[in-house]
Amino acid sequence: MRLFWELAKLSFQRQLTYRAATLAGLATNFFFGILRASVLMGLYGARPEVAGISLAGAVTYTGLTQAVIAFLSFFGWSEVMNSVYSGEIGSDLLKPMNFFTFWLAKDLGRAVANFFTRGLTIMLAYALVFDITWPSTVVQWLALGLAIVLSWLLSFSWRFLVNLTAFWTPNAYGIIRLAFTLSWFLTGFLMPLRFFPKWAVQFAYLTPFPHTVNTVTEVYLGLVTGPALVGALLGQLLWILVLIGAGQLVLRAGVRRLVIQGG
Amino acid sequence: MWRVLDLYRRLLAVQIRAQLQYRIAFWFDLLGTAGITTLEFGTLALILQRFENVGGWKLGEVAFLYGLIDMAFGTMDMLFSGFDPPFFGQQVRQGRFDQLLLRPVNITLQVLGSRFEMRRLGRIAQGGLIVGAALALTKAHWTLAKVIYLPVVFVSQVSFFGGLFIVGATITFWTVESIEVINIFTYGGNEMMCYPMHVYPDWMRRFFTFVVPAIFLNYYPALYFLDKPDPFNMPPFVSFLAPVAGLGVLVAALAFWRFGIRHYASTGS
Amino acid sequence: MDMSFIITVSNLQKHFKVSRHHRGLTGALRNLFSRDYELVRAVDGVNFQIRPGELVGYLGPNGAGKSTTIKMLAGLLVPSGGELWVNGCVPWRERETYVASIGAVFGQRTTLWWDLPVIESLDLLEHIYKIPRERFRHNLSEFREMLDLDPFLNTPVRSLSLGQRMRADLCAALLHDPTLLFLDEPTIGLDVVAKERIRQFIQHVNDQYGTTVILTTHDLSDVEKLCKRVMIIDHGRLLFNGELETLRDRFGGKRELVVDFAQAYEDTAVEGAQVTEREGQRVVYQFERGSITASELIGRLSARYRIRDLSVREPDIEATIRRIYEQRLLEP
Numbered sequence: 122m123r124l125f126w127e128l129a130k131l132s133f134q135r136q137l138t139y140r141a142a143t144l145a146g147l148a149t150n151f152f153f154g155i156l157r158a159s160v161l162m163g164l165y166g167a168r169p170e171v172a173g174i175s176l177a178g179a180v181t182y183t184g185l186t187q188a189v190i191a192f193l194s195f196f197g198w199s200e201v202m203n204s205v206y207s208g209e210i211g212s213d214l215l216k217p218m219n220f221f222t223f224w225l226a227k228d229l230g231r232a233v234a235n236f237f238t239r240g241l242t243i244m245l246a247y248a249l250v251f252d253i254t255w256p257s258t259v260v261q262w263l264a265l266g267l268a269i270v271l272s273w274l275l276s277f278s279w280r281f282l283v284n285l286t287a288f289w290t291p292n293a294y295g296i297i298r299l300a301f302t303l304s305w306f307l308t309g310f311l312m313p314l315r316f317f318p319k320w321a322v323q324f325a326y327l328t329p330f331p332h333t334v335n336t337v338t339e340v341y342l343g344l345v346t347g348p349a350l351v352g353a354l355l356g357q358l359l360w361i362l363v364l365i366g367a368g369q370l371v372l373r374a375g376v377r378r379l380v381i382q383g384g
Numbered sequence: 385m386w387r388v389l390d391l392y393r394r395l396l397a398v399q400i401r402a403q404l405q406y407r408i409a410f411w412f413d414l415l416g417t418a419g420i421t422t423l424e425f426g427t428l429a430l431i432l433q434r435f436e437n438v439g440g441w442k443l444g445e446v447a448f449l450y451g452l453i454d455m456a457f458g459t460m461d462m463l464f465s466g467f468d469p470p471f472f473g474q475q476v477r478q479g480r481f482d483q484l485l486l487r488p489v490n491i492t493l494q495v496l497g498s499r500f501e502m503r504r505l506g507r508i509a510q511g512g513l514i515v516g517a518a519l520a521l522t523k524a525h526w527t528l529a530k531v532i533y534l535p536v537v538f539v540s541q542v543s544f545f546g547g548l549f550i551v552g553a554t555i556t557f558w559t560v561e562s563i564e565v566i567n568i569f570t571y572g573g574n575e576m577m578c579y580p581m582h583v584y585p586d587w588m589r590r591f592f593t594f595v596v597p598a599i600f601l602n603y604y605p606a607l608y609f610l611d612k613p614d615p616f617n618m619p620p621f622v623s624f625l626a627p628v629a630g631l632g633v634l635v636a637a638l639a640f641w642r643f644g645i646r647h648y649a650s651t652g653s
Numbered sequence: 654m655d656m657s658f659i660i661t662v663s664n665l666q667k668h669f670k671v672s673r674h675h676r677g678l679t680g681a682l683r684n685l686f687s688r689d690y691e692l693v694r695a696v697d698g699v700n701f702q703i704r705p706g707e708l709v710g711y712l713g714p715n716g717a718g719k720s721t722t723i724k725m726l727a728g729l730l731v732p733s734g735g736e737l738w739v740n741g742c743v744p745w746r747e748r749e750t751y752v753a754s755i756g757a758v759f760g761q762r763t764t765l766w767w768d769l770p771v772i773e774s775l776d777l778l779e780h781i782y783k784i785p786r787e788r789f790r791h792n793l794s795e796f797r798e799m800l801d802l803d804p805f806l807n808t809p810v811r812s813l814s815l816g817q818r819m820r821a822d823l824c825a826a827l828l829h830d831p832t833l834l835f836l837d838e839p840t841i842g843l844d845v846v847a848k849e850r851i852r853q854f855i856q857h858v859n860d861q862y863g864t865t866v867i868l869t870t871h872d873l874s875d876v877e878k879l880c881k882r883v884m885i886i887d888h889g890r891l892l893f894n895g896e897l898e899t900l901r902d903r904f905g906g907k908r909e910l911v912v913d914f915a916q917a918y919e920d921t922a923v924e925g926a927q928v929t930e931r932e933g934q935r936v937v938y939q940f941e942r943g944s945i946t947a948s949e950l951i952g953r954l955s956a957r958y959r960i961r962d963l964s965v966r967e968p969d970i971e972a973t974i975r976r977i978y979e980q981r982l983l984e985p
Contacts, residue, residue, distance in 0.1 A: 145564040163439035163583030299416045402768035488753035
């Protein structure tokens with residue numbers, strides 16, 4: 122257990138050393154945030170609210186989506202793939218720790234660091250520049266905290282699973298990239314899913330993806346309350362369990378293949 | 385002159401052959417890129433279905449802007465792949481740029497020929513389809529002048545984005561750490577130019593008018609093509625400044641690139 | 654400018670401004686406001702001349718200024734001062750025309766296209782160097798045979814073993830008949846047989862075509878087998894520029910005489926040399942180059958004992974060079 126926290130702490134510290142890259146990333150995030158906010162304002166026109174989201178809420182949404190990018194490694198994560206391709210997986214598997222948990226710990230450190238340096242910072246910058254909304258009740262804040270943690274867990278389990286394709290093909294990078302890109306459409310990253318027609322939303326919810334960004338957005342903006350809120354959080358939990366389970370099975374198959382094939 | 389073109393053709397042929405080797409991966413990438421462009425546009429279409437317009441511009445009009453920029457950026461991305469800042473930065477760090485300096489061929493040509501991503505064709509084709517759909521949706525009146533000017537605008541846009549890539553690549557001679565910032569101009573510029581510029585805050589619009597002349601490459605020509613009035617009351621000739629803006633940025637970028645090479649030759653890193 | 658030399662280097666200098674990074678938090682703040690620069694003299698007044706057809710070894714510890722000199726010679730780097738003429742040109746001023754007359758092989762990475770079969774890379778080079786068709790065909794068939802390239806001519810470079818890649822790179826570097834060849838660690842990572850093959854090829858090229866070769870390497874057996882002349886650089890200054898023999902004579906240290914006696918003598922002492930090893934009938938003597946010659950020692954031994962066989966062992970060049978670095982035997 123202590124090994125877990127040690128790994129997480131190391132990863133956290135390491136992430137903090139990437140100062141220049143963090144600053145560059147922040148500038149990029151902020152620019153895109155302003156871009157998206159402007160487009161949303163252009164879309165809203167004179168309307169005060171659409172699908173239950175006020176203009177201020179929509180602008181806040183653009184800040185939120187930028188804030189989760191680094192936190193959820195939204196634009197790509199191929200560490201496990203690299204480990205398989207470089208052969209490092211051999212020594213990784215020999216460590217006195219479950220392979221999944223090993224990577225989970227490392228990702229936790231990174232995610233927490235990013236939460237502060239490229240998550241909170243963006244929201245604070247947004248608060249200075251725009252009129253944004255905040256969760257209004259204590260329940261909302263607690264639920265938000267929980268949703269954020271669950272979204273990270275879900276994102277990680279999915280990223281881990283997708284990386285396992287490396288066991289079967291040398292072109293895993295292309296597959297991973299495609300998988301990531303497709304996932305963006307379904308997470309509610311481009312626009313809140315509520316803006317889309319019902320059939321599109323229903324389709325999206327067949328996948329785990331909306332349970333990351335879209336759920337966090339809806340909890341933050343107070344769009345889901347009471348039983349719907351509990352439902353949203355449970356939905357996250359359910360998908361987490363499914364993805365972790367799938368990950369374990371696929372990992373076992375992959376390792377078996379690795380051992381038989383000799384790497 | 386011919387020799388230069390011949391060499392360029394050969395360098396590209398090498399790239400194409402190498403990519404076609406991985407046939408499955410190539411088709412996978414191509415279809416993936418096409419698919420994603422479709423999804424992107426599909427998202428835009430669905431959103432505009434609900435909102436009806438963005439800053440007063442309807443779907444057809446936005447699609448026109450969007451499709452044209454997609455085509456131009458995709459074409460640039462294919463031709464100027466060698467200058468893609470993260471890729472070029474890596475080449476420099478790994479000593480492969482030195483290899484180019486050891487060959488008796490013009491450096492810029494070699495960098496252009498060092499990478500040619502065929503899978504961008506997916507995006508270019510999709511962009512073309514979107515422009516086609518846009519033209520069907522909009523009721524603008526098309527004259528011969530417009531038909532001639534459209535490809536000019538397209539080429540100007542490719543030059544503009546190409547110039548941005550070249551600037552980004554040159555910056556990697558100094559540092560690779562903050563290279564992500566150039567994304568604001570390349571990918572950020574790309575996304576920004578997909579929408580009518582009047583929705584953006586004043587300071588941003590002024591920046592992209594007077595500092596980086598992006599507005600002359602998409603917005604003003606679009607006003608001309610789509611017969612729309614100018615909310616900023618600029619003189620009408622600004623719609624025809626696209627080649628000036630595009631070429632200007634490219635020429636400035638190449639000057640900066642030459643400066644970067646000279647700097648590299650004096651400091652070696 | 655004396656045309657009997659292919660390379661003339663006169664008071665060559667290369668300085669780099671390296672920013673000094675401050676440490677700690679206050680240091681980081683200081684970094685933001687001021688940048689202290691340190692002047693690193695990578696090459697600090699180097700002089701040498703090389704005649705066409707020479708095979709010169711260029712040695713020095715890491716960071717001595719070797720690669721900086723080579724980069725300037727190759728036209729990749731602009732000197733901070735001094736003069737540099739190669740093949741009658743100033744390399745960095747006329748890059749595009751100049752590099753057509755040189756070839757380069759780097760042990761650490763290939764000059765060929767990674768995904769392409771070797772032959773396609775070579776074909777591309779034909780056009781890049783504007784090699785006349787007949788000449789290209791002639792050179793290619795010769796090198797194919799000498800370097801035994803046929804087994805992997807159609808294999809992509811990324812699938813080649815290190816030895817195969819080196820051979821392909823050598824072929825690529827020589828196709829356009831360069832007058833000057835730079836070799837940077839050409840035998841690194843290779844097994845003994847492969848090393849020998851590469852060395853033989855280099856020797857052949859130097860003998861047959863008169864190609865001037867500059868060899869930078871840490872493998873001193875390369876130097877021993879190929880170079881008659883060596884230059885040693887350290888801290889940007891040339892410490893030594895002359896024959897390998899001279900280097901050995903002056904700094905070689907002890908030589909060894911290995912003697913197989915006709916019988917196992919109990920006492921094998923002799924004046925002027927020390928016994929360092931002894932096994933049965935074989936005795937190894939160490940003696941100073943300056944104090945006694947080999948023939949004198951042999952004379953003394955054969956006067957006292959019956960000798961069946963003997964051989965002289967020269968000091969290891971590696972040990973010699975190490976001694977020079979460590980004991981600072983050469984100061985600029």
